[in-house]
Amino acid sequence: MNALTEPSLMEPRGSHLAASLPAALDRLLSALLERRWTTSASDRLTHGSDESSYLPCPPWGVAYPQSTDEVAQIVRLCSEHRVPVIPYGAGSSIEGHLLAVAGGVSIDLSRMSHVLAVRPEDLTATVQAGVTREALNAALSGTGFFFSVDPGANASIGGMVATSASGTNTVRYGTMRENTLSLTVVTADGRVVRTASRARKSSAGYCLTQLFAGSEGTLGIITEVTVRLHPVPEAIAAAVVTFPDTVSAVRCVMETIQLGTPLARAEMLDALTIRAINAYSGMTLQQAPTLFLEFCGSEASVAAQSELVAGIAAEHGGSDFAWATRPEERSRLWKPRHNALFAALQLRPGSKSLTTDICVPLSNLAQCIDETVQDIESSGLLAPVFGHVGDGNFHCLVLVDPNDATELQQAEQFSARLIDRAIRCDGTCTGEHGVGLHKKPYLVLEHGEDAVDLMRRIKRALDPHNILNPGKVVDVQVP
Amino acid sequence: MNALTEPSLMEPRGSHLAASLPAALDRLLSALLERRWTTSASDRLTHGSDESSYLPCPPWGVAYPQSTDEVAQIVRLCSEHRVPVIPYGAGSSIEGHLLAVAGGVSIDLSRMSHVLAVRPEDLTATVQAGVTREALNAALSGTGFFFSVDPGANASIGGMVATSASGTNTVRYGTMRENTLSLTVVTADGRVVRTASRARKSSAGYCLTQLFAGSEGTLGIITEVTVRLHPVPEAIAAAVVTFPDTVSAVRCVMETIQLGTPLARAEMLDALTIRAINAYSGMTLQQAPTLFLEFCGSEASVAAQSELVAGIAAEHGGSDFAWATRPEERSRLWKPRHNALFAALQLRPGSKSLTTDICVPLSNLAQCIDETVQDIESSGLLAPVFGHVGDGNFHCLVLVDPNDATELQQAEQFSARLIDRAIRCDGTCTGEHGVGLHKKPYLVLEHGEDAVDLMRRIKRALDPHNILNPGKVVDVQVP
Numbered sequence: 001m002n003a004l005t006e007p008s009l010m011e012p013r014g015s016h017l018a019a020s021l022p023a024a025l026d027r028l029l030s031a032l033l034e035r036r037w038t039t040s041a042s043d044r045l046t047h048g049s050d051e052s053s054y055l056p057c058p059p060w061g062v063a064y065p066q067s068t069d070e071v072a073q074i075v076r077l078c079s080e081h082r083v084p085v086i087p088y089g090a091g092s093s094i095e096g097h098l099l100a101v102a103g104g105v106s107i108d109l110s111r112m113s114h115v116l117a118v119r120p121e122d123l124t125a126t127v128q129a130g131v132t133r134e135a136l137n138a139a140l141s142g143t144g145f146f147f148s149v150d151p152g153a154n155a156s157i158g159g160m161v162a163t164s165a166s167g168t169n170t171v172r173y174g175t176m177r178e179n180t181l182s183l184t185v186v187t188a189d190g191r192v193v194r195t196a197s198r199a200r201k202s203s204a205g206y207c208l209t210q211l212f213a214g215s216e217g218t219l220g221i222i223t224e225v226t227v228r229l230h231p232v233p234e235a236i237a238a239a240v241v242t243f244p245d246t247v248s249a250v251r252c253v254m255e256t257i258q259l260g261t262p263l264a265r266a267e268m269l270d271a272l273t274i275r276a277i278n279a280y281s282g283m284t285l286q287q288a289p290t291l292f293l294e295f296c297g298s299e300a301s302v303a304a305q306s307e308l309v310a311g312i313a314a315e316h317g318g319s320d321f322a323w324a325t326r327p328e329e330r331s332r333l334w335k336p337r338h339n340a341l342f343a344a345l346q347l348r349p350g351s352k353s354l355t356t357d358i359c360v361p362l363s364n365l366a367q368c369i370d371e372t373v374q375d376i377e378s379s380g381l382l383a384p385v386f387g388h389v390g391d392g393n394f395h396c397l398v399l400v401d402p403n404d405a406t407e408l409q410q411a412e413q414f415s416a417r418l419i420d421r422a423i424r425c426d427g428t429c430t431g432e433h434g435v436g437l438h439k440k441p442y443l444v445l446e447h448g449e450d451a452v453d454l455m456r457r458i459k460r461a462l463d464p465h466n467i468l469n470p471g472k473v474v475d476v477q478v479p
Numbered sequence: 480m481n482a483l484t485e486p487s488l489m490e491p492r493g494s495h496l497a498a499s500l501p502a503a504l505d506r507l508l509s510a511l512l513e514r515r516w517t518t519s520a521s522d523r524l525t526h527g528s529d530e531s532s533y534l535p536c537p538p539w540g541v542a543y544p545q546s547t548d549e550v551a552q553i554v555r556l557c558s559e560h561r562v563p564v565i566p567y568g569a570g571s572s573i574e575g576h577l578l579a580v581a582g583g584v585s586i587d588l589s590r591m592s593h594v595l596a597v598r599p600e601d602l603t604a605t606v607q608a609g610v611t612r613e614a615l616n617a618a619l620s621g622t623g624f625f626f627s628v629d630p631g632a633n634a635s636i637g638g639m640v641a642t643s644a645s646g647t648n649t650v651r652y653g654t655m656r657e658n659t660l661s662l663t664v665v666t667a668d669g670r671v672v673r674t675a676s677r678a679r680k681s682s683a684g685y686c687l688t689q690l691f692a693g694s695e696g697t698l699g700i701i702t703e704v705t706v707r708l709h710p711v712p713e714a715i716a717a718a719v720v721t722f723p724d725t726v727s728a729v730r731c732v733m734e735t736i737q738l739g740t741p742l743a744r745a746e747m748l749d750a751l752t753i754r755a756i757n758a759y760s761g762m763t764l765q766q767a768p769t770l771f772l773e774f775c776g777s778e779a780s781v782a783a784q785s786e787l788v789a790g791i792a793a794e795h796g797g798s799d800f801a802w803a804t805r806p807e808e809r810s811r812l813w814k815p816r817h818n819a820l821f822a823a824l825q826l827r828p829g830s831k832s833l834t835t836d837i838c839v840p841l842s843n844l845a846q847c848i849d850e851t852v853q854d855i856e857s858s859g860l861l862a863p864v865f866g867h868v869g870d871g872n873f874h875c876l877v878l879v880d881p882n883d884a885t886e887l888q889q890a891e892q893f894s895a896r897l898i899d900r901a902i903r904c905d906g907t908c909t910g911e912h913g914v915g916l917h918k919k920p921y922l923v924l925e926h927g928e929d930a931v932d933l934m935r936r937i938k939r940a941l942d943p944h945n946i947l948n949p950g951k952v953v954d955v956q957v958p
Contacts, residue, residue, distance in 0.1 A: 231739035260710035
């Protein structure tokens with residue numbers, strides 16, 4: 001299968017897209033939710049889009065439940081009418097996850113925004129799925145604990161579980177997967193299931209928590225999440241260091257990790273991204289591959305880590321090693337990294353980004369980035385590169401005019417070559433963004449037909465009428 | 480459902496236990512494996528037992544494959560004849576996982592004992608499923624890296640994934656689940672599937688790795704495993720400290736964890752276990768709840784951790800804080816913990832242990848242990864208690880005469896009360912041992928009927944003829 005034989009990036013299609021919402025269902029949802037059910041054009045448009053470069057594909061209506069029980073009632077009604085349901089969190093996904101390619105009802109969980117419990121003694125919190133990561137961390141303020149997963153966007157916790165999100169401090173604290181203890185999920189027939197207890201570990205049957213994590217709303221709708229918390233470290237230090245080339249920067253991170261140094265963050269920006277930041281922020285950073293690092297622990301340990309890494313960086317030609325411990329200085333030092341996405345988009349005002357997301361074993365990372373940067377240069381695309389190099393994960397932001405079909409096709413061809421390269425390195429087509437519509441054609445390439453067949457069997461077993469976010473992750477035929 | 484309405488502990492039954500191996504299958508397996516296929520009584524007996532107090536339930540024959548391809552061929556032959564297959568690793572499971580309750584073929588993976596790759600740059604290794612954890616660590620000797628999961632027994636890596644095992648240093652390094660990157664699995668119809676790439680993280684479709692982990696051979700047979708490695712720490716320190724009561728010992732560990740101190744191990748032994756050790760090893764340890772701790776990191780960090788914990792312990796009435804950093808001293812200090820299992824069994828020579836395995840949120844642990852020790856005292860059972868208190872997981876070794884039905888029933892009743900108590904605390908019936916035969920009745924109590932229904936659907940989807948270790952984890956009807 002090939003991405004290019006799929007519906008084009010701009011035109012998701014639902015072959016079984018029905019004409020409209022059944023009138024009876026509309027009446028039932030109105031009766032159930034009153035003004036929290038809408039079929040207004042503007043709400044539908046918002047809920048049929050995400051942060052990808054896909055054109056919108058609106059649902060037939062939008063429901064705003066306030067409880068797990070209401071979600072279950074909505075799903076039961078939709079299930080009876082065989083109408084698709086698409087869970088919607090913060091709208092920040094980027095692979096077409098939210099597009100209503102088969103019509104149906106968008107279930108917007110943003111009003112399920114209560115932090116249900118914070119348990120410092122257990123290092124856990126339980127939240128409704130619509131709570132955003134920033135809201136959770138605000139609720140934790142002053143407790144001495146924080147929620148670690150930071151994918152950049154202020155995503156909803158439910159959405160972060162659903163896509164198995166991660167982000168900058170995964171190298172230290174793990175992905176959303178490792179930070180999720182238990183879920184409450186509404187099944188395809190509207191039953192409410194809790195996937196696990198709050199025990200830190202369990203061997204009690206199949207791990208439903210990790211099956212729903214990363215299933216992108218196609219196996220069930222996540223309504224509550226119990227997450228792990230971490231103690232706020234005593235000390236944090238930030239460092240920035242410039243390298244002559246990508247290989248040197250990546251080798252510096254690899255050696256640091258091999259020595260067991262507990263890096264909290266290890267981000268690399270390529271020269272083009274630095275150029276974008278200089279233009280965007282009026283800075284004069286050296287236009288070269290640059291590492292943004294963070295250390296945490298006790299004050300003594302942070303100082304020792306920083307000294308160690310400065311030494312390793314120097315061995316790899318690193319220069320201009322700058323570091324800071326006070327909050328405002330750390331902020332200033334890391335500001336270019338935080339602005340990278342917006343700065344990159346400003347390299348070409350009006351463009352949208354087709355954002356790649358491969359992840360490879362660390363030993364293959366340097367070469368993979370190198371080949372990719374050469375590919376970008378030879379193909380004439382404009383694509384800043386940056387990523388979570390401690391995890392082997394990096395992104396290319398291919399800046400495209402969303403109305404130029406030729407350009408879009410070139411960007412897709414580049415993405416396909418990049419994914420081929422990642423899979424040859426024994427890596428994955430998506431480290432943290434998920435499959436959605438966009439990565440579906442690559443699942444067989446990555447996992448093989450037999451593994452994808454198992455995924456389809458699971459989908460059919462848990463959603464026999466294919467009403468849960470149909471057309472995403474895997475395609476199945478309804479009998 | 481109630482454990483006591485299930486087949487008794489000593490008499491696993493297979494209602495659909497066929498009389499014998501189909502002669503045609505016997506001929507085919509002989510032709511395929513020659514002398515690596517046997518129906519000898521002694522081999523069958525060994526492979527129908529585990530470390531539980533169940534009486535043996537032998538398979539019809541034992542196959543010793545040497546490769547994934549051979550496992551696939553065996554499964555295809557068995558699948559055609561609808562004959563059960565039961566994967567066998569090191570035989571160290573303790574919930575009846577290996578008993579051939581429906582007859583069938585035991586697939587002994589011990590000859591698949593090759594370490595296929597060690598990749599220090601990626602912090603991973605790939606092994607055949609029959610490699611034991613000690614063999615893997617021997618192969619890693621001198622590399623500067625180690626494999627962290629230590630369930631006590633010298634289990635096979637495949638078996639450890641299949642039961643989602645963990646052990647003493649989970650509090651620092653995570654369970655087998657978090658240390659498994661990718662699996663090669665033979666499916667019910669004999670296809671070979673690789674569940675994931677070697678990327679450190681991925682969002683590429685449903686997480687098959689975590690679905691097969693903990694599935695106890697009921698969804699597929701794990702033949703190869705890619706695990707994470709960790710750098711050998713620069714310094715390790717061991718400490719032992721005695722407490723006036725269980726609550727104080729547990730509170731000491733909780734506070735240490737809340738401060739973000741990276742404990743490598745945190746084990747508690749109750750007074751009875753200490754009495755057993757004194758008798759077994761001729762020692763004179765104080766008969767009181769005792770913590771065995773381990774710290775690791777840089778030398779400075781280890782010293783700082785140890786000082787911090789000594790202070791916390793003192794606040795909770797801890798006394799006789801002893802610590803050591805040199806390997807031989809650390810060994811000496813921890814020797815009682817390593818001998819705990821054997822010492823405990825010697826409290827009653829000739830007995831077997833019905834070993835419980837609950838795990839609860841940390842905030843409920845002290846009370847749960849306290850109530851359990853009172854229950855033991857009032858029920859007149861002999862049951863040392865010890866566990867991985869940093870994870871909220873502890874074991875009672877209920878010492879029973881395996882030929883005394885009344886005593887076995889009392890032990891089962893105690894176990895049922897303990898599990899009830901754990902589930903009331905929002906914990907699990909099994910933290911690391913798995914379900915096997917023994918915990919099946921408790922899955923509905925823990926997860927609810929709807930969650931177990933999802934597990935059954937997954938089982939039927941992946942093993943429609945119920946040939947993969949039938950009768951374990953969940954019961955399903957074959958159409």
